[in-house]
Amino acid sequence: MRVPFYDIKAQYDELKSEMDRATLEVISSGKYMLGANHNAFESEMAARHRCKHGIALNSGTDALRILMDAVGIGPGDEVITTAFTFVASTETIVQVGARPVFVDIEKDHFMIDVEKIEAAITPRTKAILPVHLFGQLANVAEIQRIAEKYELIIIEDSAQAVDCTYQGVQTGNFGIGAGFSFYVTKNLGAAGDAGMIVTNDDEIAEKCRAIRIHGMGRERYYYDYVGYTSRMDEVQAAVLRVKLTQLDTWNRRRAQLAAIYNEELRDTGIKLPFTATGNNHTWHQYSVITDRRDELQAFLKGQEVDSMIYYPVPLHYHAPYRHLAEGHGSLPVTEDVARQILNLPIQPHLSDEQVRHTCALVREFTTVRA
Numbered sequence: 001m002r003v004p005f006y007d008i009k010a011q012y013d014e015l016k017s018e019m020d021r022a023t024l025e026v027i028s029s030g031k032y033m034l035g036a037n038h039n040a041f042e043s044e045m046a047a048r049h050r051c052k053h054g055i056a057l058n059s060g061t062d063a064l065r066i067l068m069d070a071v072g073i074g075p076g077d078e079v080i081t082t083a084f085t086f087v088a089s090t091e092t093i094v095q096v097g098a099r100p101v102f103v104d105i106e107k108d109h110f111m112i113d114v115e116k117i118e119a120a121i122t123p124r125t126k127a128i129l130p131v132h133l134f135g136q137l138a139n140v141a142e143i144q145r146i147a148e149k150y151e152l153i154i155i156e157d158s159a160q161a162v163d164c165t166y167q168g169v170q171t172g173n174f175g176i177g178a179g180f181s182f183y184v185t186k187n188l189g190a191a192g193d194a195g196m197i198v199t200n201d202d203e204i205a206e207k208c209r210a211i212r213i214h215g216m217g218r219e220r221y222y223y224d225y226v227g228y229t230s231r232m233d234e235v236q237a238a239v240l241r242v243k244l245t246q247l248d249t250w251n252r253r254r255a256q257l258a259a260i261y262n263e264e265l266r267d268t269g270i271k272l273p274f275t276a277t278g279n280n281h282t283w284h285q286y287s288v289i290t291d292r293r294d295e296l297q298a299f300l301k302g303q304e305v306d307s308m309i310y311y312p313v314p315l316h317y318h319a320p321y322r323h324l325a326e327g328h329g330s331l332p333v334t335e336d337v338a339r340q341i342l343n344l345p346i347q348p349h350l351s352d353e354q355v356r357h358t359c360a361l362v363r364e365f366t367t368v369r370a
């Protein structure tokens with residue numbers, strides 16, 4: 001039985017008539033930028049996260065970069081973050097001229113180890129950029145406590161955390177703002193690249209709005225900042241608005257599939273995902289830990305079951321970021337997790353049978369092939 005890791009076409013098939021109507025309406029309207037869908041999607045996402053402002057953009061990467069620009073992070077500043085993430089979290093810190101400072105991750109949920117943050121703070125530290133991984137939030141309560149104590153800015157990398165909450169409070173409300181990604185494979189994915197900033201700060205919102213369009217303020221062709229071409233186009237906003245109608249259902253389906261995995265893989269010796277206290281989990285990924293990761297992945301692949309490794313190589317092993325750590329062994333938990341993590345297929349268009357079949361194969365691997 002084939003088990004695909006992603007099935008983006010199935011999302012389209014489910015919503016075909018609405019998607020066709022919405023995208024054709026945009027194309028035939030001739031209004032491709034900053035139109036009605038764009039504005040409505042900004043309001044919908046901001047309201048959903050109980051934030052005052054949503055600023056729709058071309059990517060999650062630009063969301064982080066623009067937020068950092070807007071709050072004035074730049075040369076001479078240090079930003080505390082993690083090396084176990086997609087490169088954009090760190091790359092954007094470098095792009096604004098600041099220095100990423102890597103703190104190791106926590107072994108159970110793979111996000112920043114809050115116990116290690118204070119030791120990394122220096123007089124140059126300006127911000128903490130927690131990366132909310134795989135569908136739940138980092139320890140935002142403790143991050144807020146530390147940020148308050150040392151007067152640091154918090155920028156949430158919420159690329160994978162749309163709809164994530166801690167004690168019922170939505171991401172976007174734990175710092176100056178958060179950056180979402182709507183990249184194709186996210187729980188809420190566009191038909192291409194797209195992203196958004198949410199923030200409660202009026203001034204930062206206005207600055208971000210200007211920076212996303214060449215720094216142009218309220219008056220056309222008058223520039224207040226150096227900016228970028230970072231708008232979300234109207235077709236993407238239309239697609240995202242259609243998919244948004246299904247997001248709750250799709251996330252519930254992910255939770256059902258996670259429950260099957262949890263039940264069926266219970267005593268296999270493989271370490272199962274951990275949901276931190278106070279968090280909801282939107283199951284962007286279902287991540288297990290095993291020291292026979294590569295063997296397990298090859299075995300599953302041989303049986304037509306897809307899996308992915310997020311992330312196989314920590315950022316401090318890559319040439320542009322090597323100087324930011326003391327080399328191999330300097331972030332031991334990050335390095336161990338990168339060696340052992342495997343993400344099993346979890347997406348709303350999988351059947352129970354496909355997930356049970358995957359579990360049976362994992363069981364076979366851990367018992368028969370042990």
Ligand SMILES: Cc1ncc(COP(=O)(O)O)c(C=O)c1O
Pocket residue numbers: 058059060061062085086088089131157159160180181182183193194195
């Ligand atoms: C943790 C993290 N940060 C940032 C990004 C960047 O988002 P985008 O791909 O939309 O630029 C991603 C997306 O893949 C991500 O997973």
